[in-house]
Structure formats: C-alpha cells, structure tokens
Amino acid sequence: MNTMKAVGYKHPGNIARADSLMDILLPKPIATGRDLLVEIRAVSVNPADTKVRADVVSNPNDGDDYKILGYDASGVVRAVGDDVTLFNVGDQVYYAGSIARAGTNSELHLVDERIVGHMPKSLDFAQAAALPLTAITAWEMLFDRFGIAPGKQPTDKSLLIIGAAGGVGSIMTQLARRLTPLTVIGTASRAETQAWVKELGAHHVIDHSQPIAEELERTGIRAVDYIVSLAHTTAHLEQVVMAIVPQGKFGLIDDPAVVDIASFKTKSVSVHWEMMFTRSLFATSDMVGQHHLLNEVAQLVDAGLIRTTLAERFGTINAVNLKRAHALIETGKARGKIVLEGWG
Numbered sequence: 001m002n003t004m005k006a007v008g009y010k011h012p013g014n015i016a017r018a019d020s021l022m023d024i025l026l027p028k029p030i031a032t033g034r035d036l037l038v039e040i041r042a043v044s045v046n047p048a049d050t051k052v053r054a055d056v057v058s059n060p061n062d063g064d065d066y067k068i069l070g071y072d073a074s075g076v077v078r079a080v081g082d083d084v085t086l087f088n089v090g091d092q093v094y095y096a097g098s099i100a101r102a103g104t105n106s107e108l109h110l111v112d113e114r115i116v117g118h119m120p121k122s123l124d125f126a127q128a129a130a131l132p133l134t135a136i137t138a139w140e141m142l143f144d145r146f147g148i149a150p151g152k153q154p155t156d157k158s159l160l161i162i163g164a165a166g167g168v169g170s171i172m173t174q175l176a177r178r179l180t181p182l183t184v185i186g187t188a189s190r191a192e193t194q195a196w197v198k199e200l201g202a203h204h205v206i207d208h209s210q211p212i213a214e215e216l217e218r219t220g221i222r223a224v225d226y227i228v229s230l231a232h233t234t235a236h237l238e239q240v241v242m243a244i245v246p247q248g249k250f251g252l253i254d255d256p257a258v259v260d261i262a263s264f265k266t267k268s269v270s271v272h273w274e275m276m277f278t279r280s281l282f283a284t285s286d287m288v289g290q291h292h293l294l295n296e297v298a299q300l301v302d303a304g305l306i307r308t309t310l311a312e313r314f315g316t317i318n319a320v321n322l323k324r325a326h327a328l329i330e331t332g333k334a335r336g337k338i339v340l341e342g343w344g
Contacts, residue, residue, distance in 0.1 A: 003025040003027060004106055005023065005024075005025065005106070006023075007021055007022065007024070007070075007106075007318060008022060008068040008069070009021055009022060009053060009066065009067055010065065010066060011057070012054055012055050012056055015053070015326045020053065020326075021053070021319040021322050021326070022066075022319050023319045026066070026106060028108055029109070030079075031080055032081045032082065033083050034083045034084055034112050034114065035112060035113070036077050036081070036093070036111055036112075037077070037078050037108055037110060038075040038076065038077055038110075039075050039077075039078045039108060040073050040074075040075045040105075040107055040108065040317070041073075041074055041125035041129075041341060041342065042074045042075070042129035042317075042339055042341035043073050043104050043129055043339070044129045044133075044167075044310075044337045044340075045072075045314075045322065045326065045329060045337075045340070046134075046167060046329075049070065050326050052069060052099070053067075068102040068103045069103040070103030070105035070109075071099070071103060071133050072095075072131075072337075073094065073104035073109065073129055074092070074125040074126075074128040074129040075092075076091070077092075077093055080113075085113075086113045086114075086291060091118065092119040092125075093117065094116075094120075094128040094131060094132050094298075095111055095116040095117060095290075096115065096132040096277075097109070098281065099280075099281060100280065100281050105317065105322065112280065112287075113291065114280075114288040115280050116291060116294070117132070117290075117291055117293070117294020117298055118298055120297075120301040120302050121298075121302050122301060122302045126310060126313055126339045127310050127339075129310075129339050130167075130309050130336070130337035131171065131309065133276060134167040134168045134171045135293075136276040136290055137172075137253060137276045138172035139175060139293050140293075141228060141251050141253070141274040142159075142172065145251055145274050146226055146249050148182070150180060151179075151180070152180075152181050153181060157182055157225040157226070158224045158225055158226070159183070159184050159185065159228070160187070160212075160224040160226070160243065161176070161184070161187065161202075161228050161230065162208055162212070162227065162229045162230060162231070162232075163188075164187055164188055165188040165193035165194075165336075166334065166335070166336075167334075168253065169197070170197075170200055170309035170335070170336050171306070172228065172230075174200050174201055174307070177200075177202065178300070178305045178306055179305075182226070183204075183221070184201065184202045184203050184204075185221065185224065186198075186200075187208035187212070187215075188205060188207070189208055190333075193335050196335050196336070206218070212239035212243050213239050213242040213243045216243055223244060224244055225245050225248050226248065226249050226251070227240050227244050227249075227251070228251045228253075229253075229254065230254065232254070233259065234256045234259070237260070237263075238263075241263045241264060241269075244264075244267060244269055246268060247267065248269050249272060250264065250269055250270070250271050253274050253275070276290075308337075309336045310336060310337050311335050311337055312334075312336070313339055316340060316344040317340045317341070317342065317343055318340075318343075318344060321340050322340065325338045
C-alpha cells in the first residue's frame with residue numbers, strides 16, 4: 001500500500017469539536033536530501049500541539065489538505081536521503097521535528113537529520129518520545145540563552161523555575177540539578193505536583209499560587225539569579241521583578257499577548273526568549289547542535305543521571321486518544337509528559 005495512517009484536521013478550533021482531530025490516510029513520503037524517513041513508534045503531546053490546533057489553519061496552496069500535528073517522536077529509520085551522513089537505516093531515533101513541516105502524528109515521517117538524536121538505549125520508545133522537545137527547550141534556555149556553564153564548581157547562585165512540574169520544567173529541574181551547582185527552586189501549586197518536582201531534584205519547592213517573593217523568603221532565599229517562567233508569565237511578572245537579583249537573567253517560553261519588561265530596567269535584568277524550533281525554522285548554521293544536544297541527553301539518561309519525564313501512557317496513536325491528551329493539557333494540570341504509542 002502507498003498510504004499511511006495519520007491524525008490531522010482541516011479547520012482549527014476547540015478540541016470538543018467532532019472534527020478537531022481526525023483519523024486519516026495520507027500518501028507515504030519519500031526521503032531525499034538530508035531527510036530521514038522514520039517509522040513512528042511513539043509520540044508525546046505538548047502545549048505547542050494544542051495551540052496550533054486551536055489557531056493555525058492548513059494551507060491548501062501548499063497541498064496541505066490536512067494539518068498534521070506532533071512535535072515529539074521516537075521511531076526507527078526506514079530510509080535516508082542521498083545527503084544523509086549521521087544515521088543509517090535501522091537506527092532508533094528521537095526528535096522534536098519542525099513547525100514548518102508536517103508533524104509526527106503519522107506512521108511515517110520526514111525529518112532533517114540535523115535535529116535528530118540517537119535514542120537512549122535504556123529507554124523504550126514511549127519513554128524516549130517524552131524527552132526531545134522539552135529537553136531541547138530546557139537545555140537551550142539554561143546553556144545557550146542564560147549562558148550557564150555546565151560543571152560543579154561551587155557557587156552561591158540560584159535558579160527559579162516557575163511551573164516546574166510540567167514537561168519542560170520536569171527536565172529543566174533535572175538538568176540544572178545534575179549538571180550545574182545552582183540552587184534549584186521549583187514551583188508547583190498542588191501536593192502531587194510539588195512531590196513530583198522534589199523527586200526530580202529541586203532543592204526547594206514553593207507554591208506559585210502564592211506571592212512568589214514571600215514563598216522564597218520562606219526558604220531563606222531572598223532573591224534569585226536566574227528565573228524561568230514556563231507558563232502564565234503575565235500573572236507572575238510583578239513577583240519576578242521583586243524576586244530577581246540586580247543584573248539577573250529572566251527567561252520565558254510561553255506566548256503572552258504583551259510582556260511589559262520596563263520594570264526590569266532598574267535592576268538591569270536581561271530578558272531571554274526560548275523557542276526550540278528556531279534552529280530548524282531558519283535552518284541556522286548551528287542547526288546540527290540539536291543533533292549533538294539530543295545525543296548528550298541520551299548519554300545522560302543511559303548513565304542514570306537524568307530520567308524520562310513520561311507521566312502517562314494514553315494508548316495507541318489515534319484521534320480519540322490524542323483528543324483526550326489535548327484536553328488534559330489544556331486544563332493546565334498535567335504533570336510530566338503524555339505519550340501515545342503504536343498504531344493499533
């Protein structure tokens with residue numbers, strides 16, 4: 001057969017709509033150039049999936065009758081383009097794909113080899129699929145945007161992760177604790193998510209539903225050198241200004257309509273946006289950095305230094321299960337990552 005299963009939509013909108021996500025058949029793609037053709041074994045669902053599904057239309061002018069989501073995957077390389085040098089047929093891989101191309105919610109998927117990593121040997125496909133997008137986001141924020149040097153030289157500096165129980169927060173907490181000497185403070189608002197963040201290695205866990213500056217005082221920390229906001233930045237911004245040290249660094253990844261950073265001026269705080277799709281979207285000269293990054297993460301996992309952030313397995317990859325995953329993520333109460341595996 002020359003077709004493959006996929007899940008997509010034609011019209012953006014609310015997840016409750018009958019056609020918000022649909023099981024469909026598409027032509028099988030062919031690998032050319034630097035592309036890998038990957039047989040998808042597992043995918044995880046991210047807030048990026050829900051935001052695109054709610055707002056972004058498919059583009060018939062590009063031949064895209066359906067919009068295919070999915071920005072995390074693990075699988076097996078089934079074919080390679082003529083210019084591929086980093087992988088071979090049969091390699092097990094994991095990656096986060098590109099927002100400029102069809103997503104991973106399909107049986108076969110094309111992806112540029114420069115943003116793909118060799119899968120951790122100690123994980124199954126579902127466990128591996130939970131990692132790429134969040135690991136890249138967390139790594140790039142800590143080490144590229146903030147310029148924190150990995151290593152364990154003693155320091156009195158600290159990092160506050162607002163929303164530490166989510167997908168990005170779960171891996172950022174581990175990377176910061178395992179690879180840096182920073183004092184790591186994570187925020188979570190419920191008993192189960194607070195326990196999760198503590199288990200992942202945070203030195204302190206505070207409640208972001210309370211004034212953050214006051215919560216920090218409770219831990220004995222008066223101000224923080226690095227602060228990352230992973231959700232609801234506008235709601236927390238006033239507290240961030242209070243809690244950050246002079247000449248500190250503030251990073252964010254969400255999509256507030258407006259971010260008024262004028263109040264950071266007095267403290268000379270630098271502001272850093274992180275979008276892990278930037279390298280693939282613009283084909284930057286350092287695009288292959290994500291390949292190397294994912295390989296390093298795989299080595300850390302196999303060495304037992306960090307672990308998968310898989311929290312829930314939602315069954316096989318189909319429209320019904322993906323709808324359930326989208327709905328849960330939109331509640332803002334998910335912890336870790338939601339993964340679907342196999343095609344039934």
